[in-house]
Amino acid sequence: MKRTIDCTHMLKVDIRLKNSPLQGSTQTYVQSFATGETIDGAVSILSQDDLIFENLHISFIGEQSTSIPSAKPNKATHEFLHLIQPLPESALPSPKVFRGRTKYEIPFSFLVPDYLPTPACPHSSHPLVKAAHLHPPPSIGDATIAGFGGRLRDDLAPETACKVVYTIIFKLERPSITTRAQETIMDKRLKVRIKPHVGEIPLPDLDLGAIADEYRLVSRGDIGPHNKGAGKGKLAVTLEQPECFWHPLGDTVRLISKAVRLFFVYTPSSASASASAGSQGNIITLPELKSLRAQITATTLYTTKFDGPHPPQRQRDFFGRPINFRDADIPLEFPSLPQLRWERMDAQAADPNQSPNPEAGPGPGPPGSGSGETEISYIATLLVPVTLTKDKSFVPTFHSCLISRIYSLSFQLEVKGASSSFRLKAPMQIAAERDPSALPSYNASLGVIDTEP
Numbered sequence: 076m077k078r079t080i081d082c083t084h085m086l087k088v089d090i091r092l093k094n095s096p097l098q099g100s101t102q103t104y105v106q107s108f109a110t111g112e113t114i115d116g117a118v119s120i121l122s123q124d125d126l127i128f129e130n131l132h133i134s135f136i137g138e139q140s141t142s143i144p145s146a147k148p149n150k151a152t153h154e155f156l157h158l159i160q161p162l163p164e165s166a167l168p169s170p171k172v173f174r175g176r177t178k179y180e181i182p183f184s185f186l187v188p189d190y191l192p193t194p195a196c197p198h199s200s201h202p203l204v205k206a207a208h209l210h211p212p213p214s215i216g217d218a219t220i221a222g223f224g225g226r227l228r229d230d231l232a233p234e235t236a237c238k239v240v241y242t243i244i245f246k247l248e249r250p251s252i253t254t255r256a257q258e259t260i261m262d263k264r265l266k267v268r269i270k271p272h273v274g275e276i277p278l279p280d281l282d283l284g285a286i287a288d289e290y291r292l293v294s295r296g297d298i299g300p301h302n303k304g305a306g307k308g309k310l311a312v313t314l315e316q317p318e319c320f321w322h323p324l325g326d327t328v329r330l331i332s333k334a335v336r337l338f339f340v341y342t343p344s345s346a347s348a349s350a351s352a353g354s355q356g357n358i359i360t361l362p363e364l365k366s367l368r369a370q371i372t373a374t375t376l377y378t379t380k381f382d383g384p385h386p387p388q389r390q391r392d393f394f395g396r397p398i399n400f401r402d403a404d405i406p407l408e409f410p411s412l413p414q415l416r417w418e419r420m421d422a423q424a425a426d427p428n429q430s431p432n433p434e435a436g437p438g439p440g441p442p443g444s445g446s447g448e449t450e451i452s453y454i455a456t457l458l459v460p461v462t463l464t465k466d467k468s469f470v471p472t473f474h475s476c477l478i479s480r481i482y483s484l485s486f487q488l489e490v491k492g493a494s495s496s497f498r499l500k501a502p503m504q505i506a507a508e509r510d511p512s513a514l515p516s517y518n519a520s521l522g523v524i525d526t527e528p
């Protein structure tokens with residue numbers, strides 16, 4: 076087993092990144108990189124006295140770790156990226172001695188890959204799952220790196236239970252005087268924040284299992300079931316599946332916002348329709364909103380097992396508390412309650428080809444077409460702005476071997492005269508836009524998705 080000897084008292088080592096605004100001083104905040112970008116920097120070494128070494132390593136590591144509280148320790152760690160800086164002999168002092176009070180600079184350069192090497196994911200029996208897992212996951216769950224531009228922002232991950240961390244590691248080794256085994260005499264680390272950007276190749280759509288059963292794009296209900304006379308009918312509310320929310324290039328301070336549509340169709344019952352027809356359509360009462368609530372939910376799912384379902388399914392304890400997930404709700408705020416602007420639709424007039432019975436005249440007709448009367452319905456569309464607030468860090472949607480982050484958008488509407496509320500929920504995707512002029516960075520054996528069963 077390797078031994079570590081602490082040499083920090085006589086050796087000063089700094090890992091510095093190029094273009095750091097704090098050039099020349101110690102890094103005090105975490106720098107952010109997109110996939111396809113290069114992390115350039117140098118390690119500076121200053122020893123008080125002459126220091127003999129044998130091996131010097133500079134590497135870039137991506138690692139995820141999860142832990143699930145239980146009686147037995149239940150933890151997992153997975154190193155999905157391990158890049159090694161090639162160091163020719165000429166880059167190092169010869170002989171391998173850092174002379175006392177002499178400063179050495181050893182440069183490094185790591186290209187953050189768009190795809191991980193195929194062996195990084197052991198899920199080869201599920202090609203789609205593997206394809207998703209071979210996209211590098213974003214940094215998540217580490218409070219020290221959640222910030223951007225020096226500020227700390229909540230990334231909505233569960234505290235301490237799961238994280239994705241990227242680190243530049245510098246190690247210096249030499250053989251032990253007694254055992255001749257390699258001993259680490261210096262281990263210095265610098266965390267960087269990684270945000271995967273996707274271009275034309277979108278993330279694969281995974282089967283979300285039971286989570287997908289929660290989605291509901293249509294909600295129906297009766298209006299005025301206890302009213303007498305007018306104002307009775309059926310209301311259907313449909314939520315349009317929102318398009319992907321894109322983080323703009325360069326991660327600027329621009330707000331990420333999108334309008335999502337809700338469609339309303341109201342069909343008055345025939346009693347209220349005839350009542351309205353009998354009095355020139357003036358007494359019909361169209362549904363009105365009493366309240367509108369909406370929220371984005373950021374769900375982080377994690378597991379300590381490689382052989383479980385992907386993405387991991389929610390588990391709860393005896394009391395219904397989350398075991399392996401966190402649902403973080405971010406309510407959306409609306410300045411005022413929107414008004415529904417109804418438009419009358421005449422089913423037969425609107426689309427005569429839809430009429431199932433062209434010869435239907437006055438007299439008994441098939442069920443659904445009434446007694447030859449035109450079915451009246453009313454439609455309305457509501458555009459609801461959905462904005463990703465700036466105080467939270469909405470990391471892109473991702474699936475990795477141990478951790479997944481998914482988003483959903485849900486609405487709860489109360490309508491005057493309705494006996495219950497209308498609830499809708501749609502999946503929502505967040506991605507970071509990739510510079511279309513930059514070529515994808517393939518690293519070693521990459522990009523190849525192992526489709527072998």
Ligand SMILES: [Zn+2]
Pocket residue numbers: 195196197198204205208475476
């Ligand atoms: Zn995997």
